Amino acid sequence: MSATLADKEAVLREMGEHAAVAAFVAGLGEGFLDARWDRGELTLTVAADSVVAAGRAAQAAGYNFLEDVTAVDWYPSEPRFQVSYHIVSHGLKERIRLRVMLPGSEAGTGSGIESMTAVWPSANYYEREVFDLFGIAFTGHPNLRRILMPDDWQGHPLRKDYPVEGYR
Amino acid sequence: MSQPILEAPVAEGASDQTMVLNMGPQHPSTHGVLRLVLEIDGEVVVRLYPEIGYLHTGIEKTCEAKFYQQVVPLTDRIDYLSPMHNNLCYCLAVEKLLELPIPDKAQWMRVLLSELTRLNSHLVWLGTHAMDIGALTVFLYTFREREEILRIFEQVAGQRMMTSYFRIGGLALEPPLDFFDRVRGFIRTFPEKIDEYSNLLTGNPIFMNRLKDVGHLSAADAIALGVTGPPLRASGVDFDLRRDMPYSSYEKFRFRVPVSDRCDVWGRYLVRLEEMRESVKIIEQALDGMPEGPVKADAPKIVLPDREKMKTQMESLIHHFKIVTEGFAVPAGEVYQGIESSRGQMGYYVVSDGTAKPYRVHMRNPSFASLQALETMCKGRLLADVVAVIGSIDVVLGEIDR
Numbered sequence: 414m415s416a417t418l419a420d421k422e423a424v425l426r427e428m429g430e431h432a433a434v435a436a437f438v439a440g441l442g443e444g445f446l447d448a449r450w451d452r453g454e455l456t457l458t459v460a461a462d463s464v465v466a467a468g469r470a471a472q473a474a475g476y477n478f479l480e481d482v483t484a485v486d487w488y489p490s491e492p493r494f495q496v497s498y499h500i501v502s503h504g505l506k507e508r509i510r511l512r513v514m515l516p517g518s519e520a521g522t523g524s525g526i527e528s529m530t531a532v533w534p535s536a537n538y539y540e541r542e543v544f545d546l547f548g549i550a551f552t553g554h555p556n557l558r559r560i561l562m563p564d565d566w567q568g569h570p571l572r573k574d575y576p577v578e579g580y581r
Numbered sequence: 582m583s584q585p586i587l588e589a590p591v592a593e594g595a596s597d598q599t600m601v602l603n604m605g606p607q608h609p610s611t612h613g614v615l616r617l618v619l620e621i622d623g624e625v626v627v628r629l630y631p632e633i634g635y636l637h638t639g640i641e642k643t644c645e646a647k648f649y650q651q652v653v654p655l656t657d658r659i660d661y662l663s664p665m666h667n668n669l670c671y672c673l674a675v676e677k678l679l680e681l682p683i684p685d686k687a688q689w690m691r692v693l694l695s696e697l698t699r700l701n702s703h704l705v706w707l708g709t710h711a712m713d714i715g716a717l718t719v720f721l722y723t724f725r726e727r728e729e730i731l732r733i734f735e736q737v738a739g740q741r742m743m744t745s746y747f748r749i750g751g752l753a754l755e756p757p758l759d760f761f762d763r764v765r766g767f768i769r770t771f772p773e774k775i776d777e778y779s780n781l782l783t784g785n786p787i788f789m790n791r792l793k794d795v796g797h798l799s800a801a802d803a804i805a806l807g808v809t810g811p812p813l814r815a816s817g818v819d820f821d822l823r824r825d826m827p828y829s830s831y832e833k834f835r836f837r838v839p840v841s842d843r844c845d846v847w848g849r850y851l852v853r854l855e856e857m858r859e860s861v862k863i864i865e866q867a868l869d870g871m872p873e874g875p876v877k878a879d880a881p882k883i884v885l886p887d888r889e890k891m892k893t894q895m896e897s898l899i900h901h902f903k904i905v906t907e908g909f910a911v912p913a914g915e916v917y918q919g920i921e922s923s924r925g926q927m928g929y930y931v932v933s934d935g936t937a938k939p940y941r942v943h944m945r946n947p948s949f950a951s952l953q954a955l956e957t958m959c960k961g962r963l964l965a966d967v968v969a970v971i972g973s974i975d976v977v978l979g980e981i982d983r
Contacts, residue, residue: 451914451915452677452678452680452914452916453677454915454916454917456915477804478804478807479807480807480809480919480926480928480945481917481928481930481943481945483930483943483945485915485932485940485941486941497915497930499917499928499930499945501919501926503804503818503820503825506825506826507826508826508917508919510915510917533805533807534805534806534953535805535806535807535950535953537953538807538949538950538952538953539807539950546641559634560633560634561633561634561637561982561983562634562637563634570639570642571641571642575642577642577643577645577646
């Protein structure tokens with residue numbers, strides 16, 4: 414296998430048999446947007462409205478453990494936010510990255526992305542952390558409140574338009 | 582405060598029977614500044630809500646303003662009981678981005694020191710866990726051995742706790758001449774010391790009664806709630822990143838992964854005690870098979886040159902100046918590197934935009950995730966058991982709050 418498979422077409426061609434890729438093709442259809450194989454890691458990009466379906470498909474394919482949820486702020490380009498889920502399979506001993514791109518306008522309103530807590534309850538803290546530090550609201554989250562910063566804090570520190578030092 | 586942490590007590594028709602109790606943030610058995618808001622009915626825990634963030638220092642944000650090599654000392658400060666694991670995980674992630682091969686000796690040294698770090702961390706866990714239960718003596722014994730490990734760290738890295746010994750591309754320095762003898766001397770006597778702790782605790786009826794069948798966590802709950810490391814293995818899930826997704830030449834070592842299906846605090850105690858014995862075996866193998874060769878990768882634009890070369894060779898001086906003043910550019914991309922730290926699966930997610938500073942560094946910390954399982958383990962049990970359960974998941978608040 415080559416070191417980098419840059420797009421969905423190449424991944425489907427070379428890795429069509431891969432458990433997660435096959436499950437996403439079968440289960441998501443249009444919601445499966447892009448794929449990338451780079452530095453030994455598989456990244457699967459899905460549409461924001463099919464993230465929970467993707468979680469269920471991955472779980473059914475044997476990826477049983479949600480290891481981490483975090484975000485990246487690509488300000489000022491759009492779509493601004495990237496939410497990354499890292500999912501491990503205890504059986505296959507493999508990890509995949511689920512990636513969702515989210516426009517900046519939708520992030521704070523809660524219309525953008527559904528909570529993964531329905532599939533893995535452990536998403537609770539991870540999503541609270543993303544909400545706290547990036548201001549991305551997850552719909553259907555049982556207790557979406559700040560976790561690391563004080564409750565009355567203004568702003569979201571890990572956004573790129575939030576200064577590292579000095580005044581906000 | 583916009584909304585109260587726990588709304589009015591929930592027990593239906595009996596709301597005047599429960600009370601809300603604050604435990605921490607300053608409480609000797611919460612291992613730092615963990616605050617627990619407990620709703621209790623008599624002595625039985627009805628609900629439990631961990632309130633964290635008291636130690637939040639914004640390390641992830643700080644990382645974005647530093648050069649790649651300047652992030653290494655920050656990673657020490659996340660989990661102050663296993664600094665080398667944090668160093669290792671970050672370095673591996675950046676090396677993966679750079680696709681930089683690491684010399685064998687550096688990899689083996691990393692394994693050796695990672696396992697010493699695990700012993701260091703488990704010794705602190707054992708001492709404080711036993712102390713929480715009321716067995717004060719063990720603490721003095723474990724800290725006696727930990728002192729020797731810290732001296733070894735000081736000898737090799739110049740620092741007892743904030744070591745920063747692993748660097749991008751290898752190690753900071755060659756280990757000193759008598760380093761291997763000293764480690765060998767330590768691990769020769771260490772298995773007896775584990776027997777000594779075991780003699781003090783394992784057959785002790787008070788200790789046993791406080792731990793057995795307390796803090797029950799089924800395998801399905803552990804996976805659903807993101808629990809990793811010794812608590813996961815004590816729930817019967819046989820998964821260890823060192824064996825199952827090896828890194829830094831762990832695949833060349835032979836060791837057993839201790840698993841218990843007791844699902845309680847006692848099982849977690851037994852698993853960690855066994856893990857210490859396995860770590861000793863790994864250290865022995867690392868000492869016996871330590872390869873010869875350099876401890877830094879051959880990448881002059883990334884790894885700082887030796888001091889002597891820097892003073893005598895023009896090229897090295899230029900490289901040294903460039904690395905220190907401008908850093909080194911890392912090809913764009915994103916990687917996630919997971920390792921098995923003392924507390925479970927640690928992960929570093931590093932995103933590069935092609936410049937000399939990381940675009941985003943995120944740490945996945947085992948304690949942060951494991952804390953979510955606290956309510957499941959404590960609900961319906963006695964208040965006094967909460968202390969035993971916190972000890973059994975071995976939380977480090979610096980790691981949770983970052």
